[in-house]
Amino acid sequence: MIHSRLQELIDALNVSVLEFARQLGERRGEKVYHILHGRLKPRYDTxxxxxxxxxxxxxxxxxxxxxxxFKQLNSPSAAITTEERLRNMEFLLFQLTERVSLLQETNDQLLVELRRLGGKL
Known part of the structure; x- marks a missing residue:
C-alpha cells in the first residue's frame, strides 16, 4: 500500500515526518501523518x-x-548513493524472503491436503 511505501521512503531518506512534509511545502506534518496512518490517500499534487x-x-x-x-544510476536525474543502493538491495532481499516464506507456507498446506486426500482414496 502506498502509505507503507511512503513510510519506507521516509525511513530510507532518514528524515523526520515533519522534515519530509516541509520538503513538500507543508508547514506542518499533519497531512503526511494522516497518509501514513491510512486516514488519507495521497492526492496527485502530493x-x-x-x-x-x-x-x-x-x-x-x-x-x-x-x-x-530509487532510480538507477544511469537515469539522468538520479544521484543515488551507495547507501541508497544498499537500502534498495536490502528491501528487495526482504521482499524475496517474504515471498519465499509465503510459498513455503502454501507448499506445506498443499502437502497436508494431498496427504489427507491420499488417505481417502
Whole structure:
C-alpha cells in the first residue's frame, strides 16, 4: 500500500515526518501523518511534490510498488548513493524472503491436503 511505501521512503531518506512534509511545502506534518496512518490517500499534487522534492525516487515504486525505491544510476536525474543502493538491495532481499516464506507456507498446506486426500482414496 502506498502509505507503507511512503513510510519506507521516509525511513530510507532518514528524515523526520515533519522534515519530509516541509520538503513538500507543508508547514506542518499533519497531512503526511494522516497518509501514513491510512486516514488519507495521497492526492496527485502530493505525489508530484514528493517526486519533485526527491527526484531520486522511482515513481513506479512509489505508486505501484514496482522496481527499486530509487532510480538507477544511469537515469539522468538520479544521484543515488551507495547507501541508497544498499537500502534498495536490502528491501528487495526482504521482499524475496517474504515471498519465499509465503510459498513455503502454501507448499506445506498443499502437502497436508494431498496427504489427507491420499488417505481417502
Amino acid at each position: 505525489i508530484e511534490k514528493i517526486l519533485l522534492a526527491y527526484p531520486q525516487v522511482n515513481a513506479d515504486w512509489l505508486l505501484r510498488g514496482e522496481g527499486l525505491m
